[in-house]
Amino acid sequence: MIINKLSCCNEKSLIALTSGERLCKNHFIEYFENKVFKTIRQFELVEKEENLGIALSGGKDSLTVLHILNKLSRQNPKIKLNAIAIDEGIEGYRDKTLKTADEFCQKNQINLHIFSYKEEFGLTLDEMLKILDVKPCTICGIFRRYLLNKKSREMKLTKLATGHNLDDECQSILMNQLKNTIQASARLGPKVGLVHHERFVQRIKPLYLCTEKEVTTYAYVNGLLDDFNECPNAVHSFRAKVRDMMNEMEQKFPGTKYSIASSFLQILPLLKQQFRDGIIKICKQCQEPSANDICNACTYLERLKNKIIYQE
Numbered sequence: 001m002i003i004n005k006l007s008c009c010n011e012k013s014l015i016a017l018t019s020g021e022r023l024c025k026n027h028f029i030e031y032f033e034n035k036v037f038k039t040i041r042q043f044e045l046v047e048k049e050e051n052l053g054i055a056l057s058g059g060k061d062s063l064t065v066l067h068i069l070n071k072l073s074r075q076n077p078k079i080k081l082n083a084i085a086i087d088e089g090i091e092g093y094r095d096k097t098l099k100t101a102d103e104f105c106q107k108n109q110i111n112l113h114i115f116s117y118k119e120e121f122g123l124t125l126d127e128m129l130k131i132l133d134v135k136p137c138t139i140c141g142i143f144r145r146y147l148l149n150k151k152s153r154e155m156k157l158t159k160l161a162t163g164h165n166l167d168d169e170c171q172s173i174l175m176n177q178l179k180n181t182i183q184a185s186a187r188l189g190p191k192v193g194l195v196h197h198e199r200f201v202q203r204i205k206p207l208y209l210c211t212e213k214e215v216t217t218y219a220y221v222n223g224l225l226d227d228f229n230e231c232p233n234a235v236h237s238f239r240a241k242v243r244d245m246m247n248e249m250e251q252k253f254p255g256t257k258y259s260i261a262s263s264f265l266q267i268l269p270l271l272k273q274q275f276r277d278g279i280i281k282i283c284k285q286c287q288e289p290s291a292n293d294i295c296n297a298c299t300y301l302e303r304l305k306n307k308i309i310y311q312e
């Protein structure tokens with residue numbers, strides 16, 4: 001049989017990579033896992049001994065990162081895993097993805113810890129959005145990052161892995177350019193953050209160089225792709241607009257996403273140097289790390305409290 005020059009072998013091809021190369025199922029799994037392990041080595045994301053946390057939403061990205069880190073943990077028992085899920089309280093969405101997360105963890109014997117906005121802050125995200133006139137993702141992201149960091153530290157996790165992929169990173173880079181918030185880009189990269197601080201748990205992104213298409217394909221062939229669930233608030237977000245724009249560019253000019261990320265990685269050390277002197281304070285109300293005297297989470301909680309009192 002004549003094998004097409006762009007095909008890996010004579011098995012049925014599953015995916016065409018950005019380079020044009022077509023891979024069958026087995027060669028794709030090998031390619032994808034090698035790429036993630038290479039990313040981990042290249043950016044020194046995981047040490048020989050870790051008490052790792054994985055931020056698990058139950059979506060394909062976080063399930064994929066957990067699935068691969070679980071393989072790593074089986075090869076290196078000194079790498080321990082703990083899944084952390086945040087229940088924001090988004091009706092008809094998060095309950096479904098949390099069920100998937102729970103099933104995966106039970107099947108793979110991974111400890112899953114769930115923390116909810118309702119228990120931690122007294123209100124679900126849905127309830128907060130009825131009180132405050134704010135963009136859902138802004139307030140949701142602030143509370144989620146706050147809880148993930150606080151709980152990871154309390155659980156004495158050495159690092160927290162997230163399922164951010166190449167598309168997510170490119171969107172963040174472009175969003176910061178478009179909004180003129182370049183200092184926020186200095187915190188991006190495979191290892192998140194600018195300076196080491198004892199109250200911050202280092203966040204890492206093992207899927208940093210994997211496109212959304214690759215992650216979706218890997219999740220599909222490993223049975224990690226559930227019914228397509230999207231947060232009802234996502235469609236209104238600025239990120240969704242940037243995502244559509246970037247996908248259009250990628251379709252017209254294949255390789256656009258890699259170009260954005262690879263040029264960004266070249267300037268990232270300079271950005272980190274430029275903005276590393278930002279002082280990290282301790283919030284006067286909750287003692288969590290913050291850029292200001294009062295952290296963003298406490299500021300929004302105060303606004304919610306005032307509105308509730310005013311409405312009563």
Ligand code: SF4
Pocket residue numbers: 088136137138140141231232233234237
């Ligand atoms: S899309 Fe926005 S509101 Fe929905 S979970 Fe993500 S950050 Fe929260």
Ligand SMILES: [Zn+2]
Pocket residue numbers: 008009010011023024025026027
């Ligand atoms: Zn093959």
Ligand SMILES: [Zn+2]
Pocket residue numbers: 283284285286287288294295296297298299
């Ligand atoms: Zn605070």
